[in-house]
């Protein structure tokens with residue numbers, strides 16, 4: 664059998680800056696390439712280039728940090744055909760594996776053990792039409808849904824979707840955060856409190872700590 668490989672932008676060890684494992688030491692595997700173009704994307708450097716690595720090379724690099732948590736991100740990880748197999752290989756090694764995804768591609772075939780963090784793209788992202796709503800039925804109480812808010816209109820849209828799809832009842836956490844530098848964190852926090860929204864508000868911890876430097 665030929666060995667499977669994936670295209671990788673970076674593998675690094677840092678503190679989880681997002682999701683409900685925020686603050687936990689985590690290895691990040693950032694896969695190259697994304698078919699979306701969210702206006703706020705902070706990972707454009709992962710759109711092109713990258714290095715093709717065999718699964719063994721990826722697994723060895725991850726193991727060199729002896730992590731408990733591994734976060735597979737990108738780019739859009741699900742845009743590479745071998746990502747589901749890589750996720751399973753990471754689970755087999757005993758890591759607690761999470762997947763950061765736009766949910767624009769089907770999540771069918773993703774290992775049950777993987778915690779899926781699916782970003783529902785808002786109108787303000789410019790990619791709302793890419794949301795694959797059928798993915799919602801593949802999420803369960805261990806998974807998370809995320810809204811990155813660019814404006815008051817985005818906030819109102821998120822509120823509607825929360826209600827329409829009963830999102831808070833489907834997943835472990837619905838996360839809401841400001842698009843960095845676009846909406847004031849305080850403003851978004853006030854809206855959430857005012858409306859008693861069933862969400863977990865968050866700021867990207869790594870940006871507060873390390874100022875958006877790649878590799879953190």
Ligand SMILES: C[S@@+](CC[C@H](N)C(=O)[O-])C[C@H]1O[C@@H](n2cnc3c(N)ncnc32)[C@H](O)[C@@H]1O
Nearest residue numbers: 703704705706737738739763764765782842843
């Ligand atoms: C870079 S993306 C990679 C995974 C996948 N492509 C996605 O969009 O979920 C990881 C997460 O960072 C978020 N993100 C990207 N740029 C951001 C910004 N400027 N402010 C806040 N969150 C941002 C995305 O919305 C997404 O939830």
Ligand SMILES: Nc1nc2[nH]cc(C(=O)O)c2c(=O)[nH]1
Nearest residue numbers: 677678679680681736869879
């Ligand atoms: N520290 C840190 N935490 C993160 N959580 C999700 C990230 C991502 O880019 O997907 C990320 C990232 O780039 N850095």
Ligand code: SF4
Nearest residue numbers: 697699701704738765
């Ligand atoms: S889907 Fe993710 S990686 Fe792709 S452009 Fe949007 S935020 Fe960036």
Ligand SMILES: [Mg+2]
Nearest residue numbers: 705706736879
């Ligand atoms: Mg990031």
